[in-house]
Amino acid sequence: MSILTIVIVLAGAFIGGWLAERIALPRVVGQIMAGVILGPATLHLLVPGHDLNLWAEIGVLLLMFLAGIESDLTLLKRHARQSVAVALAGVVTPFVVFWLFGLVFGISDEKALFWSVLFSATSVSITAQILSEAGQIQSDAGATILGAAVLDDLLAILMWTIYQTVFGIGGQSNQPLWLTLIWMLAFLFVVLLVMVKVVPLLLRLVSRLSVPGASLAVTLILILLVADLAELVKISGAIVAFLFGVTLSRQPNAKGLERGIQLLGQSLFIPIFFVNIGLKVTFAGQLANLWLIALLTGLAILTKWSGAFLGAKVAGLKTVDAQIVGIGMVSRGEMAIVIADLALTAKALSEQDYALLTFVILLTTVFTPIALKPHLRQMKP
Numbered sequence: 001m002s003i004l005t006i007v008i009v010l011a012g013a014f015i016g017g018w019l020a021e022r023i024a025l026p027r028v029v030g031q032i033m034a035g036v037i038l039g040p041a042t043l044h045l046l047v048p049g050h051d052l053n054l055w056a057e058i059g060v061l062l063l064m065f066l067a068g069i070e071s072d073l074t075l076l077k078r079h080a081r082q083s084v085a086v087a088l089a090g091v092v093t094p095f096v097v098f099w100l101f102g103l104v105f106g107i108s109d110e111k112a113l114f115w116s117v118l119f120s121a122t123s124v125s126i127t128a129q130i131l132s133e134a135g136q137i138q139s140d141a142g143a144t145i146l147g148a149a150v151l152d153d154l155l156a157i158l159m160w161t162i163y164q165t166v167f168g169i170g171g172q173s174n175q176p177l178w179l180t181l182i183w184m185l186a187f188l189f190v191v192l193l194v195m196v197k198v199v200p201l202l203l204r205l206v207s208r209l210s211v212p213g214a215s216l217a218v219t220l221i222l223i224l225l226v227a228d229l230a231e232l233v234k235i236s237g238a239i240v241a242f243l244f245g246v247t248l249s250r251q252p253n254a255k256g257l258e259r260g261i262q263l264l265g266q267s268l269f270i271p272i273f274f275v276n277i278g279l280k281v282t283f284a285g286q287l288a289n290l291w292l293i294a295l296l297t298g299l300a301i302l303t304k305w306s307g308a309f310l311g312a313k314v315a316g317l318k319t320v321d322a323q324i325v326g327i328g329m330v331s332r333g334e335m336a337i338v339i340a341d342l343a344l345t346a347k348a349l350s351e352q353d354y355a356l357l358t359f360v361i362l363l364t365t366v367f368t369p370i371a372l373k374p375h376l377r378q379m380k381p
Contacts, residue, residue: 001051006272008045009052012038013271026369028129028274032362035278048279052272059273060125060334061227061241062265067128067137067146068245069258075143076246083147085315086308090148090329091155093307095120097299110167114348117163118340118357119300121156123333123365124149125238125273130369131328134376141324144312146242148325153236153335157184160339161234169348180234187233191226191240195247207253215253216260223261236335273334277365280337280358289356296356297363304330304364324375331368332361 012034020030038046046052076083095116102112127145128137136142158181163169165177199222206214223244227237248254286293309326317325340357343349349357 031274032278035275039279056273056276059269064238064242065245068242070137079143082144082315085311086148087151089311090308091120094303121335122152123335126331127328141321145328
């Protein structure tokens with residue numbers, strides 16, 4: 001990847017974000033659309049690749065770390081019951097509906113269940129950005145969304161692992177499913193223990209060094225390290241980055257770390273992440289599939305929205321908060337794209353189906369901030 005590529009991506013993100021805000025849309029919508037315009041879907045100036053994906057992955061890790069460090073741990077604990085209800089309802093509803101949809105239209109069980117797994121996933125990175133801009137990370141709805149999203153990601157990973165095992169998809173682990181789950185839980189336990197007991201002590205020691213930005217550098221190293229280790233046991237690095245941010249949120253130097261990571265992330269890596277989502281989209285051959293795209297997009301939005309909304313209401317959230325939670329969980333974003341990429345690599349998904357599904361994922365991702373912003377305006381920061 002050349003320096004010119006980075007220049008084009010950052011310039012596109014800046015212009016796209018600025019234009020979006022000029023017409024009262026969230027900045028991230030403009031950044032995503034910049035990727036659509038610059039990428040294979042329109043001008044072909046950029047193509048998604050390994051190097052750009054790596055920069056984008058760092059962007060989502062920093063974004064989720066910021067969402068964690070801005071969160072109130074007490075509030076997250078208080079809304080644990082609501083988060084569980086939202087996550088479960090928001091996963092079960094699209095899973096069942098997409099499976100039934102496949103049955104009605106005579107789609108194979110393997111394909112229908114893949115759609116169920118894919119559209120049960122949630123990406124909260126987009127919503128986290130909007131909540132942060134609106135000062136609502138620490139609201140009841142914000143805490144519920146973030147907590148539910150962590151559980152949702154874990155459930156999506158679990159469902160994809162089971163799907164691979166059942167259908168013998170290439171690349172699946174040879175070890176039994178129960179052992180994979182034990183490794184996941186053991187890893188999370190050890191990482192949380194280290195984050196709570198060791199990392200604060202390490203950062204205090206580093207802060208005494210006469211090295212500019214030492215604490216920030218060590219924090220960045222730890223974010224990337226634990227995220228990379230998480231991928232080895234099939235856990236989303238974004239989950240671990242969020243948990244890392246939460247554990248540091250009560251440290252004396254939390255605000256300084258937040259400012260440093262925010263400056264680095266928002267000026268470089270996070271815009272690249274949003275542009276890269278748009279680069280995944282292509283319009284080639286999609287004209288004949290417009291009816292299916294519209295149907296899948298409608299189902300994807302309605303199932304996640306209604307499921308999360310009902311889960312929030314049953315758990316006792318006010319209607320206005322439940323509405324925000326429902327909309328906030330709609331975005332499939334990078335979590336669904338990762339699953340689609342894995343399926344494509346394992347030859348469980350054709351190039352044509354991949355193009356169709358990434359287009360639907362883009363539509364749900366763009367829908368979320370547009371629909372969410374008016375509701376957030378009604379709330380006081």
